[in-house]
Amino acid sequence: MPLNEMIFKRKSCRSFTNAPLDAATIETVKAFPLKPLYPEIKVHWDIVPRDKVKCICPWTPPQLITVYSQEAEGYLENIGFLFQQMDLYLHSLGLGVCWLGMGRMNPKTTTEVEGMKFVIMLAFGYPKGDQLRRDLKSFRRKPMDQITDKPDSRLEPARLAPSAVNSQPWYFTHEGDTVHVYCSKKGSRLDSGIALAHLYVANEKSFCFFKTEHRADLPGYTYIGSVTL
Known part of the structure; x- marks a missing residue:
């Protein structure tokens, strides 16, 4: 389904299976092109396993996207702009997605990205049940x-x-x-x-x-x- 159609179908997922994504799907996600709002602001993101992050959500899936950014004017709206494109793309693949503002990197298993600030993470994976809305009334x-x-x-x-x-x-x-x-x-x-x-x-x-x-x-x-x- 095209990304513009996902706008009217997507919903945040908080119920995932415990099955990790296969390597081919991970590489497909990593290859998806993202258009920035501010091209001059440096951004680093990666797909990491669950043990690399700290999150109180009991439903955290086996993999997450972690996002770092150079701190500059407009960096927060730039991150939102970039990774909502990713959110829609992941939904188009039939995956569940949820922005995690309370998640943090696990200092015992990860190294901070030099010169950048950790901003946000996206939980994504195989959803339990239908991850799409049926009509606009559910918004x-x-x-x-x-x-x-x-x-x-x-x-x-x-x-x-x-x-x-x-x-x-x-x-x-x-x-x-x-x-x-x-x-x-x-x-x-x-x-x-x-x-x-x-x-x-x-x-x-x-x-x-x-x-x-x-x-x-x-x-x-x-x-x-x-x-x-």
Whole structure:
């Protein structure tokens, strides 16, 4: 199934089998090309076995993706943008996926990546049962009028994006053909990157991200960037 269709089907998986993925599938995942939001920010990621991480979740699968980044302006939204593409791709392979904000590397079995900060991990593997949604009614998301200054069906992919504790911290305003993207000051910029990834996947040929200098923040929100779709 194409990645843009996965936007309307995906759901976070918290029930995995204990069967590890075969080597061929692991190599296929590693070869998947990811488009960055900020190409100049260095990112390192790897697929590691469960004993390389520390996580309180009893359902942690046999393998996880661990993500490190150079700390630079925009690095959190860059990570969200990159690895939500991976999330959708893994779903398209029939695998279950879940972002793990509480996971950490195990200092007894891993070495930190020099010059980079550990950011996040994604649990993925064979799901128990169906890992896809059957219809849009199963999404628990804010209505469109709570995330944008005016109705815009093009923003539906962003509305359906996952976020930590389903907080949906993003907000969009319009100026001609440009959509300005904001993140709640209490929310995660990584989550805003995830929403941007959905806009990119849904508009791969026309999506363009840029930042406007001196763009004012909104009350309670921080300016993330702007897009044309």
